[in-house]
Amino acid sequence: MTTIEQLYKTLDERRRPEDVAEMIVELMKNDLNRHELSVLEKAAQGSLKRSLYGYTSMLETFGTAVGAEKQIKKAIEIFKISQSETSNYHYIENIETFLTETSPLIHKSIGKNDFRSDRLNKIQRKEAGLDLSKRSYNKKWRLLKRIEKRLYKCIQESKKIEFQKIAKHGLAHTISPEDFNADLNTACFIAYFNARSNVRSTFTNQSQERPFDEICEMLFNRCKGNADKTNWQAVSYIYTNEEALHYLADEQKGRLLGKWSKILQEIAEFLEKLWTDNDINRKTMAVKKGNDSTTWNNTAGAWNKARDNWMNLIYALGMEYILDDICFGKVMRLMAADVIAWHLSSGGKLDPNTEVWNILPLPWEVFQEKQFCNKKMIIQACRKAGIDPEKSGWIAPKTQQVSQFKPTPELVHGVTVSNPFLASVLRKNKYFSGKI
Incomplete structure (x- = not known):
């Protein structure tokens, strides 16, 4: 695999910015000036390539949804049907195709899974021409039901992972190899900014480090210096600030606005379902027992990222008048009670954004036009909470603010650990709870 291919692969991974920077040095060392x-x-x-140990305890990939490979292989055996050896049943489309082709063999309707009412009785099986014993028919019926259940779970898990990626880096993982490889400056900026955006949050009572650092700025300036060659549409999939959008035609901005509106x-x-399923304390947004905080926070992050990009495009197209008719707010993440206590004990107070969140209608209900909210209402809520609605x-x-580069810390569930080997030992011995 060439270096540029490895660099493209990082768009769907969580590689450390340092390791992506090393690839960029290899690709651009003859094009960069001394500064x-x-x-x-x-x-x-x-x-890691230059490190003595060359090891990190942190996973360098996003999670993957488990498909129905095991169940379908069993079904192929029981139904005695031939399938291509290259079929991959970890993909939703392939599982759906298998169910569509296999369910009619026993006259089972997809989605009809009630064991009492949806199975065929002896007379119905005979009328359908099924020469199967009750035991054989039930075995096949149950197996198809399990595959459907696995498909539904795979769809839900895939959504969670997709929203986690969007929360971190927008649409970077959807950029095609052709668009990525079209220009080296474009590829290097996207890859490094993507790596910075994917850095894990640290356990702190202060604000998180901003992903756009001085290296991002330098690489972005190279894109601007070669604006005619830069693939600005690819850049806009991860970076939608005013400067980047300036280079897009209105038609391109419109298509991107439509994409973010759909997202x-x-x-x-999904937020509406999570809100219904979780008994969340809206007033404090403190995690309590039973809350799926990981899924909620990833999805809230995806909403806020999508909303930011939607907002940037609205202004870039000169359509901010829309906000006078409809303007939906941010979604607050759930916060661990110990972090809130730490924040309060150090002289802080509850995030004023949470107060705005409590005043306004639920943002997904506004988007779905079940509730009304516009720019004027949000300004009033922000002023009441004592924050600047624009800034x-x-x-x-x-x-846009440019931060100084800081080395990526070795983390175990957000807590900095000085040594990566020590981090792996602590995790293995369950000194830290929760999921990575």
């Missing part, structure tokens, strides 16, 4: 190379070296010098619709439906990103694009 640019020194800026990039701030990260690259900490890569918001999908997230809204806080409630009604306008956020101002």
Whole structure:
């Protein structure tokens, strides 16, 4: 695999920025001037390739949804049907195709899974021409039911993982190899900013590190310096600030706005289900027993990321007048009670954004037009909570800030551990709870 192929592969991974910077050095060392190379070296010098141990305890990939490979292989054996050896039943489309082709063999309707009312009795099996014993028919029926159940679970897990990716890096993982490889400056900026965006949150009572650092700025400036060659549409999939969108035609901006609107619709439906399934304390947004905080926080992050991109495009198209008719708010993440206590004990107070969240209608209900909310209502709520509605990103694009590069910490569930081997030992011995 070539270096550029490895770099593209990182778009769907969680590689450390240092290791991505090392790949960029290899690809661009002859094109960078002395200053640019020194800026990039701030990260690259900490890569695993240059490290004595060359090891990280943190997973470098996102999760994957488990398909129905095991169940379908059993079904192929029991139904005695031939299937291609290359069929991969970890993919939703392949599972759906198998069910569509196999269920009619026993006259089972997909979605009809009530054991008492949806099975065929002896007379119905005979009329359908099924020469099967009750035991054989029930065995096949139950197996198809289990595959359907696995399909539904796979769809739900795939949604969760997709929303987690969107929360971190927007649509970077959907950029095609052709668009990525079209221009080296484009590829390097996207890959590094993607790695920075995917860095895990740390356990702190302060704000998280901003992903756009001085290395991102240098790589983005190279894109601007070669604007005619830069693939700005690919850039806009991960970075939708005013400068990047300036290079897109209105038609391109419109298509991207439509894409983000559709994503918001999908997230809204999922948020509504999570809100119903979890008894969440809206006033404090503190986690309590029974809350699926991981799924909620990932989905809330996806909503906020999609909303930011939607908002940026609204302004880039000169359509901010829409916000006078409809403007949906942010979704607050759930916070661990010990973090809230830590924040309060250190002189802080409950995030004022949570107060705005409590005043306004639920944002997904506004998006679905079940409730009404507009820009004026959000401004009033922000002022009541004592925050600037524009600078806080409630009604306008956020101002881009450039942070200094800081080495990626070795984390176990958000807690910094000095040594990666120690981190793996602590995790193995369950010194930290929760999921990575």
